[in-house]
Amino acid sequence: MSSALLAIGRRRTTAERRxxxxxxxxxATREIFDERGTIDAQIDDIAKRVGINKALIYRHFAGKEELFALxxxxxxxxxxxxxxxxDNPRRAPLNRLKALSETFVDFCLTYPAFTDCAMSLLRRTGEQLFGEITEPVMVKLGTAMAAPLDRIAVILKAGQRAGVFDEVDTAYLANHLYxxxxxxxxxxxxxxxxxxSQxxxxxxxxxxxxxxxxTAITxxxxxxxxxxxxxTKKTRSARAGDIS
Structure with missing residues (x-):
């Protein structure tokens, strides 16, 4: 095997190890999140869980915020x-949205640290995020967020076509519901x-x-x-003679 091929093999192996x-x-970070929550998750503890020096974590991630984002x-x-x-596309849009909402809510209740992570992200401005997280990681985060949001938007569009959901921009509404x-x-x-009380x-x-x-699902x-x-309520009230 030539030295060039050996060098390529070593680079590939190094990349895989990384x-x-x-x-x-x-x-390890997620395990500690699920055990203790995000506030008590320390880089030292994460490094110990993996069995490495904490300095190695900063070789892989720009900082704690980037690790938490990933x-x-x-x-x-x-x-x-x-x-x-x-999700079952054959079901009525309202039932589809209810199923997804139940699953989302139960996921948040099962993994409270997910709620903490997501809320922490929402409290930051775009400028702050780009100051703490590198662009490649921001792309990964945006892609990961877009997947469930797009899934919700598809159901909202189906509901609009069926005449049961409000005629609002579905991308906005999906983000709002999230x-x-x-x-x-x-x-x-x-x-x-x-x-x-007083x-x-x-x-x-x-x-x-x-x-x-x-209440969250409703x-x-x-x-x-x-x-x-x-x-619909106004129409029913008018038919009943309620003019208030």
């Missing part, structure tokens, strides 16, 4: 696989709701997970139907 190491680091990519890949598994659900599930993550005396209550789940369906529901 990819394997990156996968190991991301896998871990979110891993979550999103699993989420999209679950959404694909439950963000809306994450916000709702963050309430379950915090576990608290606040009310004011002026100046706020009361803190426990947030029931079952209630959060059902909110998704209601938002998708949108103005259609209001129009």
């Amino acid at each position: 990819r394997d190491r990156e996968r190991d680091i991301i896998r 871990t979110l990519v891993d979550y999103l890949g699993e989420l999209d696989s679950q959404l694909e598994a439950v 963000t809306q659900t994450l916000g709702s599930l963050h309430m379950a993550r915090v576990g608290l709701i606040v009310s004011g 002026p100046g005396h706020p009361v803190v209550h426990h947030a029931d997970v079952g209630t959060v789940r059902s 909110a998704t369906l209601a938002t998708a139907v949108g103005q259609k529901a209001l129009t």
Whole structure:
């Protein structure tokens, strides 16, 4: 074998080892996320889990934020696989959206760290993200986010054609539903709701997970139907003689 072919083989082996190491680091990060949450996930602990010096992590990733972004990519890949598994194009659009919403909500409840990661990303501006994450990783993250969002948008378009969903830009609405659900599930993550029984005396209550789940799913369906529901209600009220 020529020296040139040997050199190519060594480069390929080095590249494969690098990819394997990156996968190991991301896998360890997700394991720690699922065990402890994102706040308590430290680079030292991730390095120990993989069995490497933490300095090696920074050879593979630009920083902690980039590693966390790629871990979110891993979550999103699993989420999209679950959404694909439950979607049935033969069902009515409302039932399809309900199935995807249930799966998304249950995924967030099963993996609270996913909600934390996704919410952390949403709190950053585009400028901040590009300052913390390299462009290739941003492309991976965008691609991973687009997969489930496009799946939702397809159902929204089907619902619009059937006349049951609001005539709103489906890409926007899919992003809105994604963000809306994450916000709702963050309430379950915090576990608290606040009310004011008397002026100046706020009361803190426990947030029931079952209630959060059902409300989040209902909110998704209601938002998708949108103005259609209001129009139907007005028509029924007019027929009943209600002019309020």
